Amino acid sequence: MKPHLLLIEPMMPAVEKALDESYVVHRWQKDELPKDAPIRAIATGGGTGVPRAVMDALPALEIIAINGIGTDAVDLVEASRRGIAVTVTRDVLxxxxxxxxxxxxxxxxxxxxxxxxxxxxxxxxxxxxxxxxxxxxxxxxxxxxxxxxxxxxxxxxxxxxxxxxxxxxxxxxxxxxxxxxxxxxxxxxxxxxxxxxxxxxxxxxxxxxxxxxxxxxxxxxxxxxxxxxxxxxxxxxxxxxxxxxxxxxxxxxxxxxxxxxxxxxxxxxQPHRASATIETRQAMGRLVLDNLTAHFAGSPLLTPVTPLF
Structure with missing residues (x-):
């Protein structure tokens, strides 16, 4: 059975297509969350991150894959406390x-x-x-x-x-x-x-x-x-x-x-577009996909955020 994933920020069409092929993807509609969906993963961007209310509403959450390098919009302390893995797309942008x-x-x-x-x-x-x-x-x-x-x-x-x-x-x-x-x-x-x-x-x-x-x-x-x-x-x-x-x-x-x-x-x-090139966004999306794949395969994550404790 495919794991359920919440997509908070849109990604490149090819990346979203790959997500749809491997996961049951729920696309976030502002404050609305899918009811009774056992969401185990989130794919998001560094700007939006994961609102704390969203994290609290997902008891089965295992991994947050950030399409970017910013982690300030994710509660890393709470993620560490709950054992939720967090990854970023460092090195490629x-x-x-x-x-x-x-x-x-x-x-x-x-x-x-x-x-x-x-x-x-x-x-x-x-x-x-x-x-x-x-x-x-x-x-x-x-x-x-x-x-x-x-x-x-x-x-x-x-x-x-x-x-x-x-x-x-x-x-x-x-x-x-x-x-x-x-x-x-x-x-x-x-x-x-x-x-x-x-x-x-x-x-x-x-x-x-x-x-x-x-x-x-x-x-x-x-x-x-x-x-x-x-x-x-x-x-x-x-x-x-x-x-x-x-x-x-x-x-x-x-x-x-x-x-x-x-x-x-x-x-x-400029409208926050430092990494907004086709080549880099493709590489970032690939890294998001690879981190998610590694997590659900039980393999080491490629670019994890260091746990806070």
Missing amino acids: TDDVADLAMALMLASMRDLLPGDRLVRDNLWGKQVLPLARKVSGARVGIVGMGQVGQAIGKRAQAFSMQVSYFSRRNLDLPAFPFVSSLPALAEQSDILVVAASGGAQSRNLVDRKVIDALGPDGLLVNVARGTVVDEQALVSALQEGRLGRAALDVFTDEPNVPDALKTMPNVVL
Whole structure:
């Protein structure tokens, strides 16, 4: 008999087809849960995760397979207590996230969006854009130096950027100097890139003090989680000229974005799509499927989240 699985976030058609072939798939309809279904698995995304009420309503739940690397929307303590396995799709989306971080840097520093609009509006030759900022050789500070942070650092070095980082501990990375104070890192950086994990431990890590240290000529790039940055402090700093630019792929209350950010010419916005390429989403979906297959076959999981206790 096929195991019952709850699909919380839609996935690529080929992945959903494979799920339908191997499982009795129940597609989540907001707050509605299938009645009397012995659901043993959940496939979800990092953004939605698993609402605690859903987890509590599924006594037979054995595994949560996250299509992403974020675990802040899953109660890992409760999952560990109940012996529910949790997997992510680490390793396969690192390049895409790092690529987008670089794209956001370039788009913001070189004013690519204002230039695009000027051409489309037939204003080339009629209006002149202000001079942009140089990217090569800029000083880059990276907040969070896991796989994504290190991949961003390597790409930045290809632009002759001076790269340093802040993390919970010194990782002794030969190519990247560690800075033990986040405000100090921001103060010595032209660009601050947020690549830290989300969750309670990093909420509002980038606060007003950090933003002010980055300063009126600085650029803040966030490809991590919206909650890592104090969004209101960010908006205020941009409005008041205490921060020069921002380039954001993530927000505190997605898909809701502060209206003020939408009207600022010095802000680049993306709809949380750092891993949104065909190749990477296929690889992520395959890893979700492989983790589920391994679980129900009694084999070791490919990319489990480390138990909290």
